[in-house]
Amino acid sequence: MLDHRSTPITGIDAHAHVFSQALTLAGERRYTPGYDATLADYLTHLHANGLSHGVLVQPSFLGTDNRYLLAALQQAPAQLRGVVVVAPDIGRDALQAMARQGVVGVRLNLVGRALPDFAAHGWKVFFAQIAELGWHVELHREVDDLPHLVRQLIPFGIKLVIDHFGRPDARLGVDQPAFVELLELGLSGHLWLKVSGIYRLAGTPVQNLAFARQAMPLLQQSFGLRRLVWGSDWPHTQHETSIHYASVVEQRQTLGCSQQVEQALLIDTPSRLFGFHRP
Template identity: 70%
Template structure:
């Protein structure tokens, strides 16, 4: 998508979801929301916390029906970008239309699913389309499986975005299987990391935060701070009772980032990855 954003960038939330409980949910789902997460509430959260722009990610329980997300993008095209979930056989024309609507990537939510074989012809064709559009592929999978997935995606020359620190188990520390290997693969410049969902890292609140604090300098060393982005993960599905938007921002502050790194996380890195025009207040 061409840069059409003209609003000043105060900060970019790189990962959030919008949905309504009235929507048709996919049969194969791990979670069913009993509340609405409308765009108006999300935009209010951004304003309240000094942010201006956001990236909406298709939630798994809506499957490949991206209509609600696309409608949200149309309501605030200067402020928002989108990441969709689609079938591999989707046409190049459909992807191009989504690109015009503000979509910048596809999400592969592989939690609880069989690992894909990217050498299959259908995958190769699909990933070639993604590369032509200069989109990214977002991976959501536990960290032990990420190195193999990243390795197999690299030949396609696409940007690879990892969800939520790679979904490690905070209790196992930074030397757990997969984490160091993931960092090594990040040295080639294709891998980006979402510094998000700290509360999803399987430990206590203290263990999760300690892991994130230990992991951040390692990520800066391997990927570089210019390939790290922060996301609120609003509305914190399955963790709504313990986390809200303010809590997610407090976890970010608790990482103790310097002002320079914070600027990279919230403005410069997501601006480059998601294609926002950089105009500051």
């Protein structure tokens, strides 16, 4: 048991993954890991960078088998929360059991997949259960499709969290129509956004960072500080050779955020969104 219940919150990493290459992987996957990303390694990175708590997100290549993630949560329940991937026909009892283990949301990783019909009865039942639990739904999809998906999901009354800046194409700038539309939807008060995965924004490293710097003040105006969180995206799958934990921390520090913004990104907003209790 690695838990330290008296640990004060010095910073929350809102997006990371743990896994072992020995696990059974999903048949349909875009990536196959060749290494282990252990909880011990992750906690070491947190502490080395002045952070105390984290949110573990089920990686897509493990499908709906969340056992490794749930086992990690049990090792440090006060310091960790979880976001799982489940089938929409999962039973209420299974969801409630996960909630007791520290799960606070479900991820819909729709990258490379056909868009679902959220008007279908099964999805309506599923989202009703998510709303009842007070969980959030995390959306991962390129920005062109996000406004359409968000408009479908808002009527369900669930908290919606957008992954990785909304996955815009940094080469198209902050004026690209779908990103502007996402900013407009951010004004609705229904959305949160993860300031994470800058290296996943389709441009060169210079273009990606320039986009993130230009986007930050726009995101603050649209979403507000109460709806933005930061995540490392450790262990940076598909970018492991060029991206490291310290480098994403450095990227965050070069975004020009004030101390007030850093406090909101790292402590205040993720504490509320993910249910961390501050001593």
